[in-house]
Amino acid sequence: MEPALIGTRLASAAIGPLLKKLLASESPGAGLVRKDAEVRLSGLVSFRGEKRTLTEKDVRKLAATLVERSRRGDGEPPFPADETEAVTDALAANLLALGDLDMDDVQAVRLGHRDLARRLRAAAPAPDGLSTDSVLYLETMTEWACLHILEFFTRRSTFIARSLVEQTRAQAELLAGVDAVLTRLPAAESRDAAFERRYLAHLAKKHGRLTIYGVDLHHSPDEWPLDMAYLSLEATGGEGAPEAPGRQREQASVRADLALARHERVLLRGLAGSGKTTLVQWLTVSAAATEDRPEGMAYLRGRVPFVLPLRALTRHGERLPSPDRFLSAAGCPLTPPDGWTDRVLAAGRGLVLVDGIDEIPEAERGRARDWLRDLLGAYEGNRWLVTSRPTAVRDDWLAPEGFAELALAPMARTEVTTFVRRWHKAAGPDAAVYEQPLLDALRTAEHVAQLATNPLMCGLICALHRDRRGFLPRGRKALYEAALSMLLSRRDRERDMGAPTGLVLDEAPQIQLIQRLAYWLTLNGRTQLDRAHAASIVAEAVPAVPDASAYPPDRVFTHLLHRSGLLREPTADTVEFVHRTFQDHLAAKALVDHWDIGVLVRHAADDQWEDVIRMAVGHARPRECAEILRELLSAADAAEDRRVRLRLTLLAATALDHATEVSPEVRGEVLRRTGEVIPPRTAEEARQLAQVGPLVLELLGAPEELTDEEAVHSVTTASHVTTDAALLYLARFVRHPSLEVRSQLMWSWFRFDPRSYAEEIVARLDPSDLIFTVGGDEQAAELVRLGLTPLRLSIESPVSEDLKARLLSLCDPVRLQLKQVGGVAKLPPLPPSSRLSRLELFQFNPATTLDLAPLSALAHLERVEVYGPGSVIGVEFLPPRIHVDIRRSSIL
Known part of the structure; x- marks a missing residue:
């Protein structure tokens, strides 16, 4: 109620x-x-x-x-x-x-x-x-x-x-409560959110372009859109502590830009130009993105990046900044609301990127670590990345603070290819025409490929190639000198590095000192030497180099080791060059400076000295160059081994291209001697030339310069030099009118990587009258993958029955060879509608009995040829139109 x-x-x-x-x-x-x-x-x-x-x-x-x-x-x-x-x-x-x-x-x-x-x-x-x-x-x-x-x-x-x-x-209580809440949240949050949006947009714009330092180019811009040019590299490092004294930790690999998804704190080591700073840019831009983050980067959602390049924070001896000075110290023009950085870090939303421990003076690195410790203790839950060159700080330098230590790995060949393609895409449509020629050069010019192991050097090579309208120097001198100039002086200067090691040395004195190390290593057949011995070599040379003699020798050595970008410490007590090719280049310069021609000639037959000798010709003055070449030809005449004579003759010919100036007489003699063996004139000569190695590829003639017979033998030589450079040379013959030349290309497939050869050679071959030979499952799978349907097909027994059936179904050939049928007592299934007109069967097993009766259903079959000792039955069931030829004693 x-x-x-x-x-x-x-x-x-x-x-x-x-x-x-x-x-x-x-x-x-x-x-x-x-x-x-x-x-x-x-x-x-x-x-x-x-x-x-x-x-x-x-x-x-x-x-x-x-x-x-x-x-x-x-x-x-x-x-x-x-x-x-x-x-x-x-x-x-x-x-x-x-x-x-x-x-x-x-x-x-x-x-x-x-x-x-x-x-x-x-x-x-x-x-x-x-x-x-x-x-x-x-x-x-x-x-x-x-x-x-x-x-x-x-x-x-x-x-x-x-x-x-x-x-x-x-009302009074309500107003007081609202005021308290507003002080903590809404107004502050509103201001923080508005500023954060501006800040992230600023970071995305500032770090969204990739800069190549130290490249003096007229036709190439020095900045590229980061999202187009960035290439994620691998980082490796120990997972956990060693289980026993002296036992090495297991090496694990992770995509470098995903390291912070696995570890909250990372110390990342990498050589000069290995991509440390570029990685910092990539992480910054990925975190700043409001949508469409790159693949795998969703873990940075909600993170606020703080980019702290130590070279800029301490340029004038300033104290490392507290959080409220992060932005101003890093040169950010925006002014955050009071306490904003503290609120972000206290909430555990920060992505703190400390770039370049090696780029501050060694005496300040301990203070930098204390600064990091204080920050880590005050703010939990953030992500921290610290970068350094490998030898700038000792192992486990930040291990007590929970940092995982990783190292950037050198670029693999596939990564180099990807980098070059992205670089040219980023450079704009005008650069596209230079992409494939450079990829070809990286495969044929070993001296170029040896340099292209990190993003900095790859970027240098790309820019130099484009600046020279698609031509890299045929000799290595110009390329290496550009690289050395960038690493030794221009890169630090253009990055406004100052003098992190406390001394300043121009490019020339650094080269004079470092080439002493290269000379000793090469002369002694080594690639590493003790750190103490390296320091003593430099100390001995310092008094003779005026610009360096003003500094203590140990400080000069430390500068060369940490700042040159040419040296590294693979272990705590050894030193080596970051690239063997830099060692060879500088050793050649030192040998020419000392005029140790006898040393050069004595090692001419050693393939480890090939690059040194060729680069020595590049460094030499005209008279010195002529003498080196004459001595090589004289050594060839004195050699008893034909292979050594060929090698020395061809070495002189390839070195000739590195000479800046040489007398016509010497040039003519080298070319005459080379013409006696190239192009090869018989199959035997072709195989002997191949034993000389990759340098012969630089001398083999182009298809249009050769007769059909010379072309066959040149292809034979190149096919026995199983390198990428050989693959590119062979690709020049894929449309050759001679069936014998194209058959030689087809038969050489087994010597190379099945996929690369299929894409570069097999898929481009002129199929006219050519029998496509398939010697295994990998080759069969490549024909299926590429969708190739040759009319003439030869399949050998290593091919599995399943792939054989798929291949026959795809191709439906008019002529088919089945080799080494062996223990297979039945033919592969062929539909009655098959257009097969000629079938050739090769049996190697006398115990095999082959039944030809199923062939009677093939409407277009006209001829069957059987080779080998096995038994053949079912011939009587074949219609009269099918001619059967059995040759028991003839096997290919």
Whole structure:
């Protein structure tokens, strides 16, 4: 029963005075200065306190009156008559509970009559044994009473005053709370979020381009879009500690830009130009991206990068910055809200990229580590990357701080190819024409390929190639000198490095000192030497180099080791060149400077000295160059071994291309002697020339310069030199009109990588009258992959039955050779619709019995030839149009 229904039975004018008796008489004012300043409901009822006007018995009588009057009238009574007394007692208990509630009248009015009724019923003893109608009546009657009681409260003269006071207090508390929250969150967050968006956009723009330092080019821009040119390299490092003394940790490999997904803290080592700074740029741009992050980089979502190049932070001897100075110290023009960096790092959202521990003075590196330790201790949960050259800090330098130590690996051949393609794409449409010639050069010119092992050198080679309109220097001198200039002087200068080792040396004195190391290594047939011995060689040479003699020799050696980019320490006590080719180049220069021609000639037959001799010709002046070449020819004449004579003659011919100037007489003699053996004129000469090695490829003639017979023998020579350079030379003959030349190319497939050869040679061969030979599953799979469908096909027994069936289904040849059928007693399935007209079978197993009867279903078959000692049956089932020729003694 609703209060409204009860209200129709209880007239408010009559019942109101009854309920008003429950409340004490009021006093004027808000009641704020009374002794009991907080006036609770217990002080407002008439049946509590010192001046009670009602007793509990009176309250029960009041409840009985209310119940009796609500039962009057027509219609069905609200509850069973026999429960009247129990209902009355329960209503009285509810009304009495008004004095037990811990609230005042303002709070009661704020609750509302229904919630107040629920509070009263909860505070009163629960009635037992009441029917559902009685319980419902009790609930609605209590609510109706509460409605009147609250009405009385609002009419009290003190209520309005108290309400205003309470409202003022609540508003003040609310405003104070809002102010506190705003101080911590909304306004600050709003400012932080707005600044963060600007900051990330600034980073994306600033670091979104890749710069190549030290390249003096006129036709090539020095910046490229990072997302187009970036190549992710591999990083390797120990996983965990060694299990026993002296035992090496297992080497694990991870994509460098995913290292921070696996490790929260990483110390990444890498040689000069290996891509450390570029990786920092890539991580920064990936974290700054608001959408479309590169593959695998989603782990940086929500991270805020702080790029801290140490060379810039301490350029003028400044203290390393605290977080509030990160941006200004790194040259960021934006001003963050107060405390923004601290809030980002405290929340664990930072990506802190500390680039170049090696690029600050050695004396300051300990202080840098203390600075890092303080930051790490203050801010948990962030990601940290610190980069360094390999020897700048000792092993486990940051291991106590939980850093995993990784090292960037040299670029693999496939990565070099990818880099070159991306570089040319980034350089714009005008550069596209230079891409394939450079890839060819990287495969044919070993001296170029040896340099292209890191992004810096690859970028240099790409830029030099484009600047020279698609031509790299035929000799190595110009290429190496450009690389040396960049590594030894221009790169640090253009990066505004200052003098991190405390001394300044130009390019020339550094070369003079480092070539002493190269000379000793080459002369002694080594690629490494003890660190102490290397330091003593440099110390011995320093007094003779004026620019270096002003510094202590040990500091000069340290500078060369850490800043030249040419040397590295593979272990703590050994030194080597970062590339063997730099050692050869500088050793050749030292040999020419010392004019040790006898040393050169004595080692001319040693293939480890080939590059040194050719580069020595490049360094030599005209008269010196002529003498070296004459001595090589004289040594060839004196050699008893024909192979040695060939090698020395060809070495002189290849060295000739490195000479900047040589007399016509000497040039003519070298060319005459070379012409006696190149091109090869017989198969035997072709194989002998191949024994000389890759240098012969530089002398073999082009297809248009050779007769058909010379072309066959030249292809034979090149096919026995199984290098990428040979592959490129062979590719020049794929459209040759001679079937014998193209057959030689086809037969040479097995000597090379199946996929590379298939793509470069087989897929481009002129198929006219050519039988495509498949000698194994890898070759068969390549034909299927490339979708090649030759009309003439030769399949040997190493090919599995499954691949053989797939290949035959794809090609449906008109001529088919099945070699070494051997133990296979049945032919591969061929559909009746097959266009096969000629089938040649070669059996090597005398125990094999070959049934030809299934061939009768082939509609186009005209000739079957069987070679070998095995038995043949089923010939009688073949139609007369199929000619069968069995030659048991003839096997190819």
